[in-house]
Amino acid sequence: MSTIIGIDLGTSTTEAAVYRNGKVEMILNFDHEAITPSAVGIDNGGNWVVGSRALAQYILSPENTAIEVKRKIGTEQMISIGKKTYTPVALSGKILDFVKTYATEYLGEDIKRAVISVPAYFNETQRLETIKAGRVAGFQVERILNEPTAAALSYGLDHMDEESHILVYDLGGGTFDVTLLEMFDGVLEVKASAGDNQLGGKDFDEKIMDWLIRQFQNKHGVDLRTNRYAMVKLKEEAEHCKKALSKEDSYQILIPAIATVNGQPVELDETLTRAAFEKMVAGLIERTHGPIDVVLADSGISAANLDRIILVGGSTRMPIVARDIEAYLGKAPDVAVNPDFAVSEGAAIQAAIISGEIDPNEGLIMTDVNPFSLGISCINNGRSDYFSVLIPRNTTIPTTRKGRYYTCYPGQTEVKIEAYQGESAIASHNHYLGEFMLSDIPANYRELESLDVEFSYDINGLLNVEATVISTGKSASISIDMHGKTADTEYYEDWKESPLAADYRAIIRRAERALKRIEDDEDEEEFASQLNDALEDLKRCISANDDEGASDAEDSLTSVLGLLED
Numbered sequence: 001m002s003t004i005i006g007i008d009l010g011t012s013t014t015e016a017a018v019y020r021n022g023k024v025e026m027i028l029n030f031d032h033e034a035i036t037p038s039a040v041g042i043d044n045g046g047n048w049v050v051g052s053r054a055l056a057q058y059i060l061s062p063e064n065t066a067i068e069v070k071r072k073i074g075t076e077q078m079i080s081i082g083k084k085t086y087t088p089v090a091l092s093g094k095i096l097d098f099v100k101t102y103a104t105e106y107l108g109e110d111i112k113r114a115v116i117s118v119p120a121y122f123n124e125t126q127r128l129e130t131i132k133a134g135r136v137a138g139f140q141v142e143r144i145l146n147e148p149t150a151a152a153l154s155y156g157l158d159h160m161d162e163e164s165h166i167l168v169y170d171l172g173g174g175t176f177d178v179t180l181l182e183m184f185d186g187v188l189e190v191k192a193s194a195g196d197n198q199l200g201g202k203d204f205d206e207k208i209m210d211w212l213i214r215q216f217q218n219k220h221g222v223d224l225r226t227n228r229y230a231m232v233k234l235k236e237e238a239e240h241c242k243k244a245l246s247k248e249d250s251y252q253i254l255i256p257a258i259a260t261v262n263g264q265p266v267e268l269d270e271t272l273t274r275a276a277f278e279k280m281v282a283g284l285i286e287r288t289h290g291p292i293d294v295v296l297a298d299s300g301i302s303a304a305n306l307d308r309i310i311l312v313g314g315s316t317r318m319p320i321v322a323r324d325i326e327a328y329l330g331k332a333p334d335v336a337v338n339p340d341f342a343v344s345e346g347a348a349i350q351a352a353i354i355s356g357e358i359d360p361n362e363g364l365i366m367t368d369v370n371p372f373s374l375g376i377s378c379i380n381n382g383r384s385d386y387f388s389v390l391i392p393r394n395t396t397i398p399t400t401r402k403g404r405y406y407t408c409y410p411g412q413t414e415v416k417i418e419a420y421q422g423e424s425a426i427a428s429h430n431h432y433l434g435e436f437m438l439s440d441i442p443a444n445y446r447e448l449e450s451l452d453v454e455f456s457y458d459i460n461g462l463l464n465v466e467a468t469v470i471s472t473g474k475s476a477s478i479s480i481d482m483h484g485k486t487a488d489t490e491y492y493e494d495w496k497e498s499p500l501a502a503d504y505r506a507i508i509r510r511a512e513r514a515l516k517r518i519e520d521d522e523d524e525e526e527f528a529s530q531l532n533d534a535l536e537d538l539k540r541c542i543s544a545n546d547d548e549g550a551s552d553a554e555d556s557l558t559s560v561l562g563l564l565e566d
């Protein structure tokens with residue numbers, strides 16, 4: 001069985017871990033560091049750079065570097081690096097590719113399989129795109145795991161005989177998640193998850209930046225926002241300042257020659273106290289209360305019944321966080337896990353459970369919940385586009401739920417079942433998942449024919465929807481792959497939608513034809529496999545809109561084809 005690693009692909013930082021020799025181990029990158037900045041760019045020589053080198057370059061040439069890519073995942077927004085633009089998937093793929101390379105080096109084994117964690121509150125599009133990014137890097141993504149669940153797994157492995165209600169509070173660089181779990185006898189059960197995937201350390205940095213910009217404007221009448229260099233510098237210093245204030249009571253921000261005023265270079269020199277900083281960010285801290293209330297309400301567990309509060313994510317190092325939690329929940333948080341490593345460690349534990357490295361009979365067992373409600377669109381009291389929920393959010397998965405529906409006009413013989421995910425009462429305002437027709441319903445008076453719709457949601461996030469006509473027993477169904485774990489062959493079929501597709505259609509057709517020709521020929525087995533790899537590689541780069549990668553992949557494909565046709 002090949003090794004599966006666990007990856008915490010964070011907004012600011014990325015970590016990878018592996019479970020071996022009976023324990024979790026952080027995987028070190030080429031700098032011998034466990035923490036890799038989630039930065040990616042192209043250097044002066046036109047080469048891709050990832051991690052600390054990319055972050056260092058960001059300060060000097062931000063236009064050639066991307067940071068905080070995770071915030072854009074699941075959106076249509078493109079990210080520009082140099083003269084080209086890239087999808088968030090392509091750039092996340094570059095980061096994961098870097099992880100794959102250093103993990104392969106560190107473990108001395110070709111690493112191809114991974115469990116990747118995502119914020120619990122990521123929607124299906126964001127999850128699917130994370131899987132795509134994994135594929136861009138050439139990973140087989142074995143499981144998408146919720147970050148707080150991962151953190152709890154890492155805690156649970158060391159505390160298996162405890163019985164407790166655990167609240168995981170994860171405030172990272174870009175997202176906030178809170179999850180309530182129950183643990184007994186080594187079984188870890190997620191009761192509820194909620195969060196805000198647009199709240200994190202980045203927003204705290206921005207509060208400081210806004211303040212610095214206002215101060216500068218007042219003193220010099222210059223708006224630093226129009227100066228890209230100044231903004232990058234400000235961001236760097238604002239983050240420094242924020243981190244320093246986690247330890248110290250005040251911090252001086254000094255940036256020489258940040259801008260030119262009347263032809264003269266002007267410095268920025270401001271001192272921020274912790275007290276003033278905490279006032280600035282009070283609104284952000286306040287925003288964490290909503291999701292906390294949701295998990296307490298959804299799980300039916302009161303604050304008084306919490307046994308442990310676990311802090312995860314770099315932003316929980318701000319003293320105001322622990323203080324606020326204690327004031328709000330009446331209980332001080334624990335310091336039981338390493339806030340930087342807990343998520344990747346948990347992902348590695350999940351990976352080991354999948355690979356069999358951890359014996360499921362002896363180890364930890366985990367159950368999870370679905371973070372969004374699942375249901376269908378129907379007509380209710382004459383109102384169409386009504387969202388009828390079959391599996392409410394925070395239901396323990398796997399689960400199966402059934403609902404009964406009736407025909408809505410006389411002589412109706414077919415009905416379209418459209419599945420959605422989300423919390424809006426208007427179906428189409430939610431995330432669309434898929435649809436199918438149920439036909440051959442006997443023509444009858446309105447509401448006299450009934451049908452059952454059944455939703456089954458499994459641990460891998462696979463949703464199966466089946467509809468049955470009660471009077472005839474006829475049924476129809478679809479499987480909706482919530483986590484995108486489709487068959488291998490379909491991995492890169494979306495290459496056709498890429499803007500690069502036109503350039504490569506001919507070579508792909510030629511390769512596919514060649515592959516067909518030799519597919520059943522035993523003597524050509526080796527060639528077929530080489531050809532297939534080269535072809536997949538090309539499609540992967542095209543899907544990711546990776547121009548350069550595609551052109552390299554095309555070269556290798558051409559040479560394999562050349563060998564074959566000789």
Ligand SMILES: Nc1ncnc2c1ncn2[C@@H]1O[C@H](COP(=O)(O)OP(=O)(O)OP(=O)(O)O)[C@@H](O)[C@H]1O
Nearest residue numbers: 010011012013172173174175201243246313314315
């Ligand atoms: N000592 C500190 N004080 C305050 N903030 C800190 C400190 N150390 C790190 N941070 C902040 O923590 C954030 C990064 O945390 P972390 O690495 O857990 O996030 P991430 O996993 O990359 O993001 P996410 O989980 O949101 O995708 C950054 O915003 C960083 O500025």
Ligand SMILES: [Mg+2]
Nearest residue numbers: 010172313343
């Ligand atoms: Mg994180």
